[in-house]
Amino acid sequence: MKNSMNISLSPVLSDYELLDSGDFEKLERFGRYVTRRPEPQAIWHRSLTEEEWRRRADAAFLRDARSDERGVWRLKPQTPDRWTVGYDHAGMHLRMRMGLTSFKHVGIFPEQAANWNFIYDRCRALAGKGGRPRLLNLFAYTGGATLAARAAGAETTHVDSVRQVVTWARENMELSGLDGVRWIVEDAMKFVRREVRRGSRYDAIVLDPPAYGRGTDGEKWILEEHIGQMLACCAQLLSPDAGAFVVLNLYSMGLSAMLARTAVRQAFGTPADEQYGELYFEDPFSKQLPLGIYYRFTR
Template sequence: MQEQLTPDFGDYELLDTGDFEKLERFGRYVTRRPEPQAIWRRSLAEEEWRRTADASFRRDARSDERGEWRLAPGMPDRWVVEYAYKRMRLRMRLGLTSFKHVGIFPEQAANWNFIYDNCRALAGDGPADGERVAAVGSGVARGGAPKVLNLFAYTGGATLAARAAGAEVTHVDSVRQVVTWSRENMELSGLEGVRWIVEDALKFVRREVRRGSLYRGIILDPPAYGRGADGERWILEDNIGEMLECCAQLLEPRGAFLVLNLYSMGLSSTLARTAVRQAFGAPREEQWGELCFTDRAGKQLPLGTYYRFTR
């Protein structure tokens, strides 16, 4: 089923978009950042953007990637936001990075909900709050916990959602500082017990295939381009095929779920669906589309594509 998803995230609001920028509220603070997909005009005047923003990102003229933040008086470089869904309560530390990111992608909360619900079902708790959940399986880790693998895991929103639902989570990212950030988010959320791996994701899954490892859930959030812990090159179009083939060998054939996110402009959810179905076969239930937020003027901004299934 094709569907656009917008999560209910109380500590996040998209205030305005346009002229290749977005104005966002994270908790108490408002940021102004570049947004290549905001091709329309802004609804608010420039003076309003300047007055509202607590932190504004400006790209370095010598780099398409890096830049610096200009801070209003009283704006901290770190703060905490909260996200709640059913019995899940997450707390995540945000920070202003030189790559314009702040530590979370709030649109991914729609996938956190999906992960939480399916992990609870796999753990044997049944549908959360009376809702039907598709993925139900009997193959679990010690203590009845489903094993979940989060690849390109960044600061761990999906990891926390799975762990909050009782899953045994392996969190893989190639950047040690980001893994440390994820551990901090785990502790802020009152959780423990995540398995942390600092390694190139493709190298890790190749080794897991050789070991014969199996998981009940796999989460894939690959960048368009990246570097592994030892300098390995990741190029999405070149490497996603092998990554999906490896993950197909790691995912249990029944009672399991997969989540794939794509952020590269020009790659649609239909492409993601086709690639996943070639590697994994036809699932029992599937969903694909865009992750979106709508600003106060009603302009809907797509912030990535997703494909997910249960079987």
């Protein structure tokens, strides 16, 4: 073992700011506009007043009383329901479209910028050894990790079961001035099983699985039940060469970075270098809001 570090990461983005959090909500700035939406981990009290939240928020998510997940956005006059934000790191210049969805998501998880940096830097290092590294992005959503890999010159495969978000990711690719991504609209488990049968190999694998989901043909995904099998398949797909890497994100409340580390190590073995911990943002009032856990290793 060369290096094993438990580190919580909080990236810096010029187009993002956590303005306040508490009472199960968060107030965020994305580019020019401020959103207000539910956040189950913000168990403390807000620091700003309700009046200040209302004054600042350009768009507020109102949960449907009949659903725990769905709702509608209330917009101030002249507030668009979609706009563009940017992110830069080293030689990477990404542009991504924001969109206010009925599931409270906005099309970007800004805490993932810490992993975008890692993916870009590692893919650049692999490319520096000659050839084009191959990266597989599973449960890839609107493609932040895909864009980072492609910006670094990696041959990138983007897999998601929802055609609309794959279209959204393609739009983000074009906004970022990139091309050449391989788009796959399919259940992730079905895809990796087929890749194992084909004997495919990748130099990097990124997994961002939801707690629960459905595939293109109604396949059911339950994280706790299926993550072990998914990791076992990915272990057969990852190149054995030095420099190959894996990034795993988990958003389910109650799961820990130690759990992710143990599951990945069982599937892949002990790595040369690993990092794990929480992804978070801190608001101006020193409240640290955890937004998921990550585990990543390099052979």
